[in-house]
Amino acid sequence: MIGDRIKKLRSEKGLSVEELADGILSPKYIQDIENNTRHLPDDILPEIASRLGTSVDSLLGIEKETNIRKAKELLDSALRYTYRELLDLAKENVIQAKGFQEHFSEELEIKLILLETQILLKEEKIDEAAKNMNKIDGLKVQAFSDLYFVYLRILGAISYFREDFWKAITHFQQAINVKINFEKHAFEVGICYFNLGMVCAYIGNLSWGEQHLKKAESIFQDIGEIKQLTDTFINLGNIYYRRKDYEDALDTYKKAQNLLIYNSDLKTSSFIFNNIGLVYSDLKNYTKAIEYGNRALSLKKKLNxxxxxxxxxxxxLMDSHMKLGEAEMAEIYVKELLSYLPNVNASMTRGHSYSTIADFYKSQGNICKYTDYSKQSINIFVKAELYFYAATEAYELGIEIEDTDLICESAKLFYQYHNKLKNH
Incomplete structure (x- = not known):
């Protein structure tokens, strides 16, 4: 209340009641105002504020409310900027919002930490992001449903980047189960469905992946969110490609490509070119696959x-040249893959790289190297709990080299995969 603010500011300024009252009101009147038993006359407000070294708005508490509203708007906008990869704008908003931090409620403090964590994730500073999240009390954040939803979604993202895919799925599912106003927070809900769909497809459950990505697509269509809709189409196209629904895959990639008119960026374009190339490779049109692969590679190397x-x-590119019988060109890409491997931590990429290199050596009749690289691929997938891919690789290798132990191992891995699905 205003009396409390006057008393606090008077004490901070080192003024006595008599000094503050001098020439305008009686000391008793000032004491009554400070005790919130009398009203401060409007015509006296400016002089009292001046003597206390503050503004009328601040004395009335209006400035604080205005600053809190500004901070909230800045943080909300900054969160949107992070999703659009506009990190410089997001950081600028954070700096401005921190200028009002003395007025922050516990809710705004939590929102600030969540936003800073989101920025760190976008910068791929995963350990720093996880450390930052530890500043939040998981029990306290539950009091704010909207923030708890974001908190769980970001925990899911951290788990995903740390390759703890099953924990990521759990966090995303928990987030969706939080009782929030989905219409009010449609964008954030769409992001959560997108994340969940992507991870489900990643671990091999294409049905769950499609189901959640379709929900994300519907939300982003409704709110006109072009960037996220483009990414959703790319991931849906990936699912159709893996199901060998090539016509649907190409149609969906073209939908993403059409949206680039409004949302053009090299990274997204490179993904689309790469994935169209994959479809043509499966359709045995290796010349087309190489054409799109080269376009994708050019953009990706430009981004560096x-x-x-x-x-x-x-x-x-390696696989397409190999299928065309161009062993020398394929081997060039094998060597380039091997040069990149020490700098790449993503288990999915490493596992598939070793698997593809193994296929190259199989095509050259080098069964020893084929077996060695295939087993490295299996080990990587198992370590990351990507059991579906480990099982598939083990089965194919077991059949090829007539190893019954490997075939039995593949059955155990498939069982582990389905057991994980059942528990999630």
Whole structure:
């Protein structure tokens, strides 16, 4: 209340009641105002504020409310900027919001930490992001449903980047189960469905992946969110490709490509070119696959920031040249893949790289190297709990080299995969 603010400011300024009252009111009147038993006359407000070294708005508490509102708006906008990869703008908003931090409630403090964590994730500073999240009391954040939803979604993202895919799925599912106003927070809900769909497809459950990505698509269509809709189409196309629904895959990639008119960026374009190349490779049109692969590789190397993605395109090009019987060209890409491997930590990329290199050596009749690289691929997938891919690789190797132990191992891995699905 205003009396409390006057008393606090008077004490901070070192003024006595008599000094504050001098010439305008009686000391008793000032004491009554400070005790909130009398009203401060409007015509006296400016003089009292001046003597206390503050503004009328601040004395009335209006300035604080205005600053809190500004801080909230800045943090909300900053969160949107992070999703659009506009990190400089997000950071600028954070700096401005921190200028009002003395007025922050516990809710705003939590929102600030969540936003800073989101920025760290976008910068791929995963350990720093996880450390920052530890500043938040998981029990306290539950009091704010909207923030608890974001908190769980970001925990899921951290788990995903740390390759703890099953924990990521759990966090995303928990987030969706939080009782929030989905219409009010449609964008954030769409992001959560997108994340969940992507991880489900990643671990091999294409049905769950499609189901959640379709929900994300519907939300982003409704709110006109072009950037996220483009990414959703790319991931849906990936699912259709893996199901061998090539016509649907190409149609969906073209939908993503059409949206680039409004949301053009090299990274997204490179993904689309790469994935169209994969479809043509499966359709045995290796010349087309190489054409799109080269377009993707050119963009990815120009960006010079995503070695995982460069490797995915090298796999496509190596495989396509191998299928055309161009062993020398294929071997060039094998050597380039091997040069990238020490700098790449993503288990999916590493596992598929070793698998593709193994296929190259099989095509050359070098069964020893084929077996060695296949087993490295299996070990990587198992370590990351990507059991579906480990099982598939073990089965194919077991059949090829007539190893019944490997075939039995593949059955155990498939069982582990389905057991994980049942518990999630």
């Amino acid at each position: 920031r995503f070695p995982n993605e460069v490797m995915n395109t090298l796999i496509l």
